[in-house]
Amino acid sequence: MPRRIIYIIGLLTLVGAFILSWSMRFSWSMEGFYITFGAFLTLCILSFLYKDNPFYKFAEHLFVGVSAAYWMCMGFWTTMIPNLIGRLHPPVVRPFLPSVADQPSNLWFLIPLALGIILLLRLSSKIGWISRWALAFIVGTTAGLNFVRYLRSDFIGQIYNTILPLTVYQADGGFLIQDSISAVIVFFGVFCGIVYFFFSKEHKGAFGTASRVGIYVLMVTFGAGFGYTVMARISLLVGRMQFLFGDWLGVIPS
Amino acid sequence: MMSFFDTIKNIDRRIIFLFIALSVIIPLLFDVVFPEKLSPIVGKIFTKIESLPEGSRVLISMDYDPSSAPEQQPMVDAIIYHCCMLNLRLYIMALWAPGQNIATETIKRIIVGYFPEKVYGEDYVHLGYKAGNEGLINVIITDMKKMYTTDANGTLIDDIPAMRDVRNLKNMDLIMAFGGGKPGLKEWILFAGDPGNIPIAGGVTAVSAPLLYPYYPNQLLGMMGGIKGAAEYEAEMSRHYAGFAQLKHPGLEMMGPQAVAHVVIMLFIIIGNITYFIDRKRQRKEPAGSGK
Numbered sequence: 001m002p003r004r005i006i007y008i009i010g011l012l013t014l015v016g017a018f019i020l021s022w023s024m025r026f027s028w029s030m031e032g033f034y035i036t037f038g039a040f041l042t043l044c045i046l047s048f049l050y051k052d053n054p055f056y057k058f059a060e061h062l063f064v065g066v067s068a069a070y071w072m073c074m075g076f077w078t079t080m081i082p083n084l085i086g087r088l089h090p091p092v093v094r095p096f097l098p099s100v101a102d103q104p105s106n107l108w109f110l111i112p113l114a115l116g117i118i119l120l121l122r123l124s125s126k127i128g129w130i131s132r133w134a135l136a137f138i139v140g141t142t143a144g145l146n147f148v149r150y151l152r153s154d155f156i157g158q159i160y161n162t163i164l165p166l167t168v169y170q171a172d173g174g175f176l177i178q179d180s181i182s183a184v185i186v187f188f189g190v191f192c193g194i195v196y197f198f199f200s201k202e203h204k205g206a207f208g209t210a211s212r213v214g215i216y217v218l219m220v221t222f223g224a225g226f227g228y229t230v231m232a233r234i235s236l237l238v239g240r241m242q243f244l245f246g247d248w249l250g251v252i253p254s
Numbered sequence: 255m256m257s258f259f260d261t262i263k264n265i266d267r268r269i270i271f272l273f274i275a276l277s278v279i280i281p282l283l284f285d286v287v288f289p290e291k292l293s294p295i296v297g298k299i300f301t302k303i304e305s306l307p308e309g310s311r312v313l314i315s316m317d318y319d320p321s322s323a324p325e326q327q328p329m330v331d332a333i334i335y336h337c338c339m340l341n342l343r344l345y346i347m348a349l350w351a352p353g354q355n356i357a358t359e360t361i362k363r364i365i366v367g368y369f370p371e372k373v374y375g376e377d378y379v380h381l382g383y384k385a386g387n388e389g390l391i392n393v394i395i396t397d398m399k400k401m402y403t404t405d406a407n408g409t410l411i412d413d414i415p416a417m418r419d420v421r422n423l424k425n426m427d428l429i430m431a432f433g434g435g436k437p438g439l440k441e442w443i444l445f446a447g448d449p450g451n452i453p454i455a456g457g458v459t460a461v462s463a464p465l466l467y468p469y470y471p472n473q474l475l476g477m478m479g480g481i482k483g484a485a486e487y488e489a490e491m492s493r494h495y496a497g498f499a500q501l502k503h504p505g506l507e508m509m510g511p512q513a514v515a516h517v518v519i520m521l522f523i524i525i526g527n528i529t530y531f532i533d534r535k536r537q538r539k540e541p542a543g544s545g546k
Contacts, residue, residue: 049271067319074351079385082403099410100403145392149444153473157448161472225464228480232325232434232460234278234515235481238508239324241278252282 007054039248042240084109162190189217263529270522277518278511286510290489298476299455300490308341310427317433319352322459326432328484328505329457331364332491333430335498338369343416347381349437354383354406375414382406387437391445395423424450434459439466443473457483485509
């Protein structure tokens with residue numbers, strides 16, 4: 001039997017099963033339709049675990065399309081309308097945002113409007129090069145802002161967080177052994193990790209030992225990262241299973 | 255005939271998927287829940303919120319979408335419930351577009367559902383989503399009204415009582431960001447916490463948690479890492495608030511299947527390593543070029 005016919009039969013069977021589920025469990029309610037359709041899409045995505053198939057492709061493409069449209073619409077209605085059009089010519093937004101309509105206009109916002117239009121010129125093959133001006137503005141400001149913030153928080157801030165007193169005492173002078181051990185591990189862990197990435201000197205003797213400790217520190221870090229990643233993925237799986245067995249099938253009380 | 259070790263070595267990945275699925279589904283059906291102990295990094299958030307005087311301003315940024323909601327939502331629910339119990343003033347916003355509707359749903363479920371006496375505009379404000387990522391934080395650290403002319407419902411920001419004495423982020427007593435991507439908690443530390451000297455805490459997806467540990471405790475007050483952090487917070491809330499103990503605890507409920515699935519994964523890792531070493535030993539024994 002040709003593969004296409006198998007897929008069509010599979011699709012019709014699935015649609016039939018989901019319509020049955022919608023009618024029997026949710027009595028044709030709209031919320032029931034959303035839950036049933038959500039369950040269908042979840043199963044479509046999970047079917048990839050068996051192998052790639054058209055159901056998975058359909059759900060994937062739908063997700064990408066809907067996500068892109070959703071972000072665009074939200075950006076337009078929550079930022080473009082109140083923050084740009086509502087400031088340039090407030091009466092225009094009266095049907096959507098009556099509260100803003102009587103505010104004074106601010107013509108400074110013509111500059112971002114112009115930059116936005118220039119950015120869209122990228123769609124033209126003839127004058128697309130002009131879009132680089134707006135892009136240069138975005139890249140320049142982002143790089144400038146990020147440089148200062150990252151230098152302060154990720155470089156200087158991290159040095160402060162690492163170079164701590166190796167012996168920690170309470171306010172009344174009592175020695176805090178747990179915090180002290182933690183400070184020692186952080187300091188020597190960072191030190192050995194940096195030594196591992198220092199390639200101007202051969203990793204031999206004490207330097208080589210520190211470098212080897214550095215590898216172990218990195219391994220522990222990667223292990224912790226892997227463990228957390230597993231936890232994240234399992235959480236998402238549990239979330240989907242709660243949806244399928246709780247919201248959809250009603251086996252788990254929700 | 256294939257030996258047991260050959261079968262294990264060549265096991266189909268779909269069988270592993272099946273085991274993982276069963277390890278998640280069975281504990282869910284039998285409602286397996288384990289007790290949780292509060293870790294210091296989560297405990298500091300609880301202590302900080304407890305220490306805030308009534309009416310303190312707490313900004314909650316919901317920077318996530320439905321794909322990471324199973325991890326994030328239990329944290330947000332517990333935090334909002336906690337803040338409402340202590341009569342803190344909530345300012346809810348989102349750096350991610352889907353965050354706005356998630357925030358609307360959360361407000362409806364937690365604040366309107368359990369605290370109907372709270373007045374919108376006085377006890378809590380929904381500022382909604384604005385585009386701009388970290389650029390947005392960079393603006394509102396000096397002036398909120400430059401970006402927020404209205405709230406999420408279209409009400410003029412000057413007409414909202416809770417916003418009258420708020421000029422910028424520095425007026426917040428605590429900022430809590432929830433999310434696992436970019437922009438997220440890290441951007442809040444870099445663009446608001448450090449430059450504005452504002453206490454920052456929050457919750458992140460487990461994937462992002464190891465990347466944020468280096469900021470704790472000097473730049474980051476506390477953090478809930480993945481569903482484990484949410485479960486710890488829920489357990490602590492249940493110990494302190496009888497009303498909360500009566501509610502559903504999605505974080506704690508998710509930790510049961512989580513623990514069982516981890517045991518299964520660890521078993522597979524151990525089995526995989528054993529077969530690897532046995533296989534290597536076999537290959538060493540076989541003469542080179544025997545072709546077997």
